[in-house]
Amino acid sequence: MAPNSVKVGNAEVLFFNDCVNDIDVTKFIPGVPAKFWADYPDQVRPNGMLVKPINVAVFAVITPKHTVLVDSGIGPVPFEQFPHLKGNMLGKMKRAGIQPEDVDTVFASHAHFDHIGWHTVLRDGTLTRTFPRAKYLIPKLDWDAIYDPQKFIHARKPKDTFQPAVDVLLWSKPLLDRVVAFGNYDLTEDEQDITPELKVMATPGHTPGHQSLLLNSRGERMFFMGDAIHLPIQFDHPLELGAADVHQRESAKTRAKAVKWIEKEKVIAASPHFPDPFGHIVRVQGRRYWQVLK
Numbered sequence: 001m002a003p004n005s006v007k008v009g010n011a012e013v014l015f016f017n018d019c020v021n022d023i024d025v026t027k028f029i030p031g032v033p034a035k036f037w038a039d040y041p042d043q044v045r046p047n048g049m050l051v052k053p054i055n056v057a058v059f060a061v062i063t064p065k066h067t068v069l070v071d072s073g074i075g076p077v078p079f080e081q082f083p084h085l086k087g088n089m090l091g092k093m094k095r096a097g098i099q100p101e102d103v104d105t106v107f108a109s110h111a112h113f114d115h116i117g118w119h120t121v122l123r124d125g126t127l128t129r130t131f132p133r134a135k136y137l138i139p140k141l142d143w144d145a146i147y148d149p150q151k152f153i154h155a156r157k158p159k160d161t162f163q164p165a166v167d168v169l170l171w172s173k174p175l176l177d178r179v180v181a182f183g184n185y186d187l188t189e190d191e192q193d194i195t196p197e198l199k200v201m202a203t204p205g206h207t208p209g210h211q212s213l214l215l216n217s218r219g220e221r222m223f224f225m226g227d228a229i230h231l232p233i234q235f236d237h238p239l240e241l242g243a244a245d246v247h248q249r250e251s252a253k254t255r256a257k258a259v260k261w262i263e264k265e266k267v268i269a270a271s272p273h274f275p276d277p278f279g280h281i282v283r284v285q286g287r288r289y290w291q292v293l294k
């Protein structure tokens, strides 16, 4: 069984799954002929559904001076468009010994609803910040895109904008409005240092401002990929366009670059959606596999 926590230098990374969701790969990556998936019976069923459902997960990075949450999951309230999904990661976090007030930074890889759902919570009938002491970090370009989509999505990349995915991104506006209302937030840009050990790496395309994070502690590294790569089956054909991506071609280029980099650097990667969150990319007989951390 894969671990729920990993030591990276002086840091500890804990994984908390908020909920799981079934995915139909033929809809998620629609350009791939169905027969292609027959080569991946360990991952895709003949009907196109994933063998294991995806996670919607959160990571806590504990360094000597900081407790950083990487994404906050789907949240406690079923989202209007996905009423069957409801998160339970907060209870798991508390049971692992992390209280909401221990968290000093909440980083969002991007502004999708399934990554910022626990930013706020209803407590005794009153809406409040879930992590009262934390600075909330949102990618600047996602912020710009949500508050002025005409200017930042359509005008910037008119030929590489997939409207259904824009619509999904805009579902997040009410969630962000709450973050604004409570204050203590900041907007993040490429190469920004979040803590001495955590640096932003822009991985745009899934959303305009999508960001990954690189943890580096005493020479040991972990790459929080966010949704730059959604599923291990994308390793071998990263350039296939994804139906969840706002800028599909840009996302495909980002994915191909990220896959190559993770493989070359032999870095441990962490995914909020892979069924097994921690692993490496390894190559066996020319094909790339997700080798789960043991």
Ligand SMILES: [Zn+2]
Binding pocket: 112, 114, 115, 227, 273
């Ligand atoms: Zn996601």
